[in-house]
Structure formats: C-alpha cells, structure tokens
Amino acid sequence: MTTIASSPRLHLRVPSMADLDALAAMWADPETMRYIGKGVPWTRDEVTARIERGARAHAERGFCFWTVVRNDDGAVLGQAGVTAIDFNGPEIELGYRLGREHWGRGYATEAARLAAAHATGPLGITKLVAVAYPENLASRRVLTKIGFHAAGLSDLYYGVTAMTYRLLA
Numbered sequence: 163m164t165t166i167a168s169s170p171r172l173h174l175r176v177p178s179m180a181d182l183d184a185l186a187a188m189w190a191d192p193e194t195m196r197y198i199g200k201g202v203p204w205t206r207d208e209v210t211a212r213i214e215r216g217a218r219a220h221a222e223r224g225f226c227f228w229t230v231v232r233n234d235d236g237a238v239l240g241q242a243g244v245t246a247i248d249f250n251g252p253e254i255e256l257g258y259r260l261g262r263e264h265w266g267r268g269y270a271t272e273a274a275r276l277a278a279a280h281a282t283g284p285l286g287i288t289k290l291v292a293v294a295y296p297e298n299l300a301s302r303r304v305l306t307k308i309g310f311h312a313a314g315l316s317d318l319y320y321g322v323t324a325m326t327y328r329l330l331a
C-alpha cells in the first residue's frame with residue numbers, strides 16, 4: 163500500500179479494498195454525512211465504487227481522496243485529499259472526512275494540512291479550493307487553521323449553497 167505523505171501521527175495512502183470495511187461503516191453514519199454532498203449516507207456499494215474511482219484517479223493524475231491512517235496502530239480514520247471539484251473541475255478541491263469517533267483531536271487539521279502540502283508541493287498544484295456548508299463550523303475552522311481564505315458563498319458546486327475557500331500556493 164503506497165504511502166503518499168506522513169506527519170507525526172498520521173499518514174495518507176492510496177485507497178484500496180483493504181479500507182472498505184472501515185470506510186463503509188463511517189460513511190453509513192448520517193451524522194458524519196450530514197454535510198457531504200446532499201447529506202445522504204453512502205451504501206457499501208457506493209463506497210466500493212468510490213474507492214475504485216479514487217485508486218484510478220490516483221493512478222492517472224497522482225491524486226484522489228487518500229485514506230487517512232494512524233501511524234501507531236494502523237487504524238483507518240477517514241479520507242483526505244484533492245480531487246477535481248464537482249467531479250469535473252477545472253478547480254482542484256481539498257476535502258476531508260473522518261469517522262465520528264475520531265473527531266475533536268486535531269486529526270482533520272493534520273490530515274488536511276498534509277494533503278494540501280502534498281498537492282501544492284510535490285504535485286505542483288498552484289491553487290486549491292474547498293467548499294463547506296455554512297453551518298459546518300468545524301470544517302470551516304479546519305480550513306482557516308491550515309491557511310485557506312474565505313471567498314464567499316457560492317452555488318456553483320454540487321448543487322448546494324456552500325462557503326468557498328481558496329489557498330494559493
């Protein structure tokens with residue numbers, strides 16, 4: 163399993179079917195999925211398709227939503243990475259989501275920072291965008307902590323009204 167980048171507590175690796183049980187359990191939780199897409203939990207089949215699509219995107223373009231793994235015990239905590247926004251781009255979006263039991267320990271900030279640094283460093287992406295539901299205050303805080311700047315409300319992406327954020331490398 164290919165490691166993309168690592169920090170003191172976490173590393174990012176290319177998603178694979180080894181992650182399916184952990185990710186399917188996390189993304190089946192309505193509370194966790196409330197601010198993702200239209201707010202509907204994902205089925206195991208959908209998570210399978212997304213893992214396959216992520217691995218393919220990584221092979222083709224060098225990026226996707228990678229799997230976030232804790233260094234000391236190998237636990238899968240969630241996903242963080244970059245992807246073409248709204249499936250089409252052209253902007254590249256930073257995104258992250260963790261299983262609910264892992265919230266509130268700074269893991270999202272650490273994983274998001276790692277993904278953004280890999281995207282703007284080795285991958286040479288000069289501009290990242292991010293979107294968050296206005297009421298998703300924890301996510302908005304993560305973005306400002308890692309240096310993103312708020313760029314106003316937009317309904318351009320995913321068919322919802324979201325706060326947009328930008329980071330210029």
Ligand SMILES: CC(C)(COP(=O)(O)OP(=O)(O)OC[C@H]1O[C@@H](n2cnc3c(N)ncnc32)[C@H](O)[C@@H]1OP(=O)(O)O)[C@@H](O)C(=O)NCCC(=O)NCCS
Nearest residue numbers: 194197259260265266267268269270271294299300301303
């Ligand atoms: C959003 C999410 C990634 C945050 O993960 P996390 O590991 O708890 O985040 P961190 O601990 O790194 O940082 C969260 C920050 O938000 C703050 N925060 C948390 N809840 C908050 C709230 N209701 N209001 C204001 N700030 C809040 C925390 O205090 C912390 O800031 P601080 O370090 O200044 O104290 C996590 O809750 C999640 O995966 N949610 C479901 C998926 C999702 O919404 N993803 C983002 C889509 S845009």
